[in-house]
Amino acid sequence: MSNRLKVTPNDxxxxxxxFTANRQFKQAPRMFVSAKDMHYxxxxxxxVLDGTAGLWCVNAGHxxxxxxxxxxxxxxxxxxxxxxxxxxxxVFELANRLVDIAPKGMDHVFFTxxxxxxxxxxxxxxxxYHRARGDASRTRFISRAKGYHGMGWGGxxxxxxxxxxxxxxxLLPEVDHLPHTHDPDT
Ligand SMILES: Cc1ncc(COP(=O)(O)O)c(C=O)c1O
Numbered sequence: 708m709s710n711r712l713k714v715t716p717n718d719x720x721x722x723x724x725x726f727t728a729n730r731q732f733k734q735a736p737r738m739f740v741s742a743k744d745m746h747y748x749x750x751x752x753x754x755v756l757d758g759t760a761g762l763w764c765v766n767a768g769h770x771x772x773x774x775x776x777x778x779x780x781x782x783x784x785x786x787x788x789x790x791x792x793x794x795x796x797x798v799f800e801l802a803n804r805l806v807d808i809a810p811k812g813m814d815h816v817f818f819t820x821x822x823x824x825x826x827x828x829x830x831x832x833x834x835x836y837h838r839a840r841g842d843a844s845r846t847r848f849i850s851r852a853k854g855y856h857g858m859g860w861g862g863x864x865x866x867x868x869x870x871x872x873x874x875x876x877x878l879l880p881e882v883d884h885l886p887h888t889h890d891p892d893t
Contacts (some may be wrong), residue, residue: 725858742769790818823857830861830879846881853887 711847719733738750745768747755760766767774781797788795798893802816819825824876830848837845855864858871864874867887 709759744768744771821857823859823862824829826856826865827859827861830865848879848882850884851887853889854884 719736723729724732736804739747739755739805740750741748742761742765745757745760747769748759749755750847755838757765757769761769785795788798798818802818805816806814817828819828833848834846837843850856850865850867852867854865854867855871856865860878864876867884872878
């Protein structure tokens with residue numbers, strides 16, 4: 708095992724873990740140290756089935772050679788290029804490929820770095836759209852009870868999970884919530 712992966716409890720204080728009871732976790736840490744296909748390996752050598760596909764980000768499987776090689780090759784060739792006033796061919800190619808598989812009428816792509824950023828951006832696009840068509844007073848957002856939309860300000864404002872919003876107000880005004888979709892009686 709590499710030194711990088713040897714973690715002792717003394718090393719754990721700086722990282723503030725999201726959605727985690729930090730004190731409890733750090734008293735009895737559970738560490739993944741590697742992954743392959745649909746399994747993780749823990750620091751004590753156990754193989755664990757990754758039933759959430761890496762929180763839904765590793766849907767094609769962990770550490771697949773084809774994907775690893777593509778990441779390595781791109782990082783060696785052009786690791787980053789700005790999207791402000793400049794471009795690079797691959798981002799256009801990816802946008803075109805996404806449009807090809809998206810439903811008809813969804814023909815533009817705006818890239819973001821996370822779901823929370825996507826939700827905040829979508830809220831802004833919705834308001835910007837109505838303003839651009841001359842209906843700037845159309846500002847109210849409709850969301851659903853129990854809906855999760857990330858932890859950014861916009862996503863929290865439309866969140867239907869009260870516990871997530873509770874400690875951070877005031878959030879965006881003018882948000883209504885429809886009932887959630889899980890109704891066993893209908
Ligand atoms: C509907 C929806 N919106 C927003 C998010 C937040 O995404 P992220 O954790 O990448 O910020 C998620 C994440 O599960 C989501 O399912």
